[in-house]
Amino acid sequence: MRLWVFAVAVLAAALVVPGALGTTRGAARPNTTVPEVFWPVYVTITDARISLNRKTAHRGDEVRFTIRNIGKKLHTFSLGDKKHSLGRQVGFSATLKPREEKVFLLYLDYRGELPYRSTIRADLKKPGMRGIFKIL
Secondary structure: OEEEEEEEHHHHHHHHHOOOOOOOOHHHHHOOOOOOOEEEEEEEEEEEEEOOOOOOEOOOEEEEEEEEEEEOEEEEEEOOOEEEOOOEEEOOOEHHHHHHEEEEEOOOOEEEEEEEEOOOOOOOOOHOOOOOOOOE
16 A cells, blocks of 8 residues: 555656656757748759749748659759858759759748759750749
């Protein structure tokens, strides 16, 4: 009987005092209440066109670009080519083989337009292989 009462008392203390049973869930949590959210932008590249599911985002957004080449040829995807006011390159560039997919995370820390395009020589003359991504 005493052992049972002791076990119940230990269990009750563990419920009242967080971490009493060795769980440190609070230590693994971030110090902020703002969730880490990446806005998804899906980029699909065919042999004739680059399609984005959204072409705008807001300043301060964190964006996950998922780029997929569903064409039969090698293609590139280049986002941004200008330097912004701080003098550093904004954007990224990727080369994708047929049926390949790559993911890039980008923090949008300014407003403006970022051109996107394929830089393969055969794609430069195709109007569907370029466009503008706007940061509002």
